[in-house]
Amino acid sequence: MTRLPTSSDETVVELTGITKRYPGTLANDAVDLSVRSGEIHALMGENGAGKSTLMSVLYGEVRPDAGTIRIDGREVRFSGPSDAIDAGLGMVHQGFRLFDSLTVAENVVFRAEPRRHGLLDRAAARRRVAELAEEHGLPVDPDALVGALPVGVRQRVEILRLLHRGARVLILDEPTAVLTPGEAGRLFTVLKSLVAQGRSVILVTHKLSEVLEGTDRVTVLRDGRVTARLRTRDTTAAELAEAMTGRRVDLDRLQPPGTPGRAVLTVSGVRGVDLTVRGGEIVGIAGVAGNGQSELIEALAGLRPVDAGRIELAGHDITHASPARRRAAGLAYIPEDRAAVGTAPTASVAENLAMGHHRRLATRRGLLRPAVLRAHARTLIDRFGIKTHSPATPAGALSGGNLQKLLVGRELAHEAPLLLVEQPTRGVDVGAVRHIHDQLVAYRDAGHAVLLVSAELSEIRALSDRVLVMFEGRIAASYTRDEADEQSLGLALAGAEARPA
Numbered sequence: 001m002t003r004l005p006t007s008s009d010e011t012v013v014e015l016t017g018i019t020k021r022y023p024g025t026l027a028n029d030a031v032d033l034s035v036r037s038g039e040i041h042a043l044m045g046e047n048g049a050g051k052s053t054l055m056s057v058l059y060g061e062v063r064p065d066a067g068t069i070r071i072d073g074r075e076v077r078f079s080g081p082s083d084a085i086d087a088g089l090g091m092v093h094q095g096f097r098l099f100d101s102l103t104v105a106e107n108v109v110f111r112a113e114p115r116r117h118g119l120l121d122r123a124a125a126r127r128r129v130a131e132l133a134e135e136h137g138l139p140v141d142p143d144a145l146v147g148a149l150p151v152g153v154r155q156r157v158e159i160l161r162l163l164h165r166g167a168r169v170l171i172l173d174e175p176t177a178v179l180t181p182g183e184a185g186r187l188f189t190v191l192k193s194l195v196a197q198g199r200s201v202i203l204v205t206h207k208l209s210e211v212l213e214g215t216d217r218v219t220v221l222r223d224g225r226v227t228a229r230l231r232t233r234d235t236t237a238a239e240l241a242e243a244m245t246g247r248r249v250d251l252d253r254l255q256p257p258g259t260p261g262r263a264v265l266t267v268s269g270v271r272g273v274d275l276t277v278r279g280g281e282i283v284g285i286a287g288v289a290g291n292g293q294s295e296l297i298e299a300l301a302g303l304r305p306v307d308a309g310r311i312e313l314a315g316h317d318i319t320h321a322s323p324a325r326r327r328a329a330g331l332a333y334i335p336e337d338r339a340a341v342g343t344a345p346t347a348s349v350a351e352n353l354a355m356g357h358h359r360r361l362a363t364r365r366g367l368l369r370p371a372v373l374r375a376h377a378r379t380l381i382d383r384f385g386i387k388t389h390s391p392a393t394p395a396g397a398l399s400g401g402n403l404q405k406l407l408v409g410r411e412l413a414h415e416a417p418l419l420l421v422e423q424p425t426r427g428v429d430v431g432a433v434r435h436i437h438d439q440l441v442a443y444r445d446a447g448h449a450v451l452l453v454s455a456e457l458s459e460i461r462a463l464s465d466r467v468l469v470m471f472e473g474r475i476a477a478s479y480t481r482d483e484a485d486e487q488s489l490g491l492a493l494a495g496a497e498a499r500p501a
Contacts, residue, residue, distance in 0.1 A: 003185035010036040011073070013169055013201055018067035019055050024389045027053040028064070029224040035169065040191055040201045041233070042211045047219035047401030051204050054221070055171050058202075059091045060084040082355070090167030090332075092158040094174045094400050094427070095339065100147030104140050105129045105363075106316065108161045131289040132160050137190050150290070151184040159190070163464045170194065173204045174400060177427040181455065182288065185308050188214045206429045207399070208237040220244055227311035245431040253434070255336035255441050257481055258282060258465045264418050264449035269309030270319075271296055272474050275451075282440065282450040284464030286457060288493055292473035293453050294336060297420055300331045300451070302326045303341075314417055327356055334407055336423050338400075343409045345396025349388050350377035352395045353410045376413075385435060400427040408436055412443055419443060422453040437463060457489055 013035040020028040024111055035041045045051050054060040058069060060078030069076050069077050071087045078084050079192040081091070098107050105125040124141040128473045138156040147156060154174065162170055172191075174338045176184040188210070191201050203215060211218060212232060220228040220243040228243035241249040258280040267275045273296055277283045287293045300311060302323035311319045312327050319328065327384035335341040343352050351358075358368065377391035383404045388398060395403060404427060411419065424440065425433045439462060444450050454460050467484040469477040469492035477492035 001210055012037045015071040016068045018057055019065050021065055025222050027163040031226055033219055035200050035202055037200055038195050038198050039216040040195055040203055042218040043202060043204045044218060044244055046431055047399045051221055051225040052399060055204060059089060077419050085165055088168040090162030091171040096154050096158055098146045098154060098157060098260040102146060104144050104157050105142040105147050107157055108164050112165050131162055151178045169200045171202045173425050174307040208240055222246060241430045249430055255462055258444050264377050266312040270299055270306055277451050279447045279449050280444060281465040282444050282452055282463050283468045284452045284460040285470055286460045286489055287470035291470045293470045297422055298455055301420055318477055330417040332411040332419045334411050334421040334424060338403050338407050343395050346394055348392050349395055350374050350391035350405055353377045353380050380409040380413055386491060401429055412439055418446055419448060419450045455468060469493060474480060
């Protein structure tokens with residue numbers, strides 16, 4: 001790999017020899033990172049490679065065991081994020097840190113409020129947010145309650161808050177993991193505008209395509225160490241993937257088709273949708289966010305009431321069954337929101353891996369058996385490559401990608417006839433993406449039915465035996481595996497092509 005020289009007069013952030021140890025883990029091992037003025041600098045690595053720890057050190061949230069931080073050539077020691085903010089840094093975390101009960105304006109100016117007679121000047125706050133939004137192409141309603149906003153708009157609020165505080169260096173941790181392709185494109189337009197003004201962006205991401213298309217330089221971590229420093233224009237997806245994983249990764253691998261059998265899931269008139277999923281096939285649902293796919297999956301999982309229609313699982317009517325009864329009948333579910341819906345962050349990894357099946361798996365006379373829970377957890381940790389210090393670690397301490405592996409592993413472990421899965425590889429590194437895809441295909445080939453929702457068209461096309469496109473709450477188009485090319489899917493996603501199932 002090419003090691004790039006740095007120019008001290010251009011460097012705004014310089015980390016040298018950053019080392020951070022946790023019990024049983026060397027998260028960062030003498031890491032060097034330099035970021036220049038007016039660049040988008042990608043920080044890549046597999047889940048658990050040390051990216052989040054390094055950024056937490058830079059932002060003052062974690063104190064390193066060794067190493068130095070320099071801002072504009074001056075060594076600094078941050079005692080907390082407030083010091084980093086004062087030095088011109090700002091960070092948008094994977095889990096947004098906003099107040100749902102406050103307005104956009106109140107969130108943006110929080111702790112940096114314009115005041116009049118010692119009180120918050122709400123009119124000035126609204127004007128400030130409106131001015132920032134127009135200046136940077138981040139449209140928001142200053143009076144909207146944050147809790148009612150879609151995720152893409154919430155992200156704009158986070159960025160506006162950093163700009164209001166005068167951030168010159170923006171740290172974005174997996175910013176496109178929760179965005180649609182259109183929203184991601186608009187975000188990069190904003191980021192390029194910001195760096196054109198002299199700001200710098202550190203982009204923590206797993207997505208090879210957005211790194212190659214939208215960044216200037218790349219630093220790659222593996223097992224806490226730097227394995228590559230590259231100019232984006234001089235590298236390739238294959239080179240980045242190898243630097244991340246330590247091995248060659250086939251990025252264009254096509255999954256073989258399935259062999260459909262009997263109908264496992266039959267949906268008739270539920271939220272205006274009819275569909276069938278057979279054992280031995282993966283049916284993909286594509287659609288721009290907000291077109292009803294999430295509401296449909298929640299209705300099938302029992303998280304949303306069904307006002308009309310019928311749902312059959314292996315010939316049994318589960319239309320009004322509780323989520324627990326549906327699981328008992330043979331339904332597994334990987335939700336889109338892994339933290340709030342899919343897992344319990346304060347419970348241990350072992351407890352999370354048993355949830356939903358704990359009564360069958362680990363009870364005796366109504367009591368949980370810790371030894372059985374631990375053994376079950378270790379099996380799944382090894383099978384799915386979950387990086388954790390031990391099965392007793394709280395699930396909330398895992399990186400986003402490892403939490404996703406936990407969720408996928410738990411639901412695949414019990415061989416349920418039907419798997420509902422939303423965004424199975426969101427926030428997961430390239431090596432783990434392939435592993436999860438292989439596991440889903442193996443699940444299908446074992447005779448199970450899989451209903452897949454994904455915002456990634458490449459994932460839909462790679463895995464699906466049939467593709468359904470949802471538009472404005474209905475199935476607008478249906479394609480066989482061979483018919484589902486990007487042009488046809490793109491037209492259907494925009495409502496321009498109708499091919500009823």
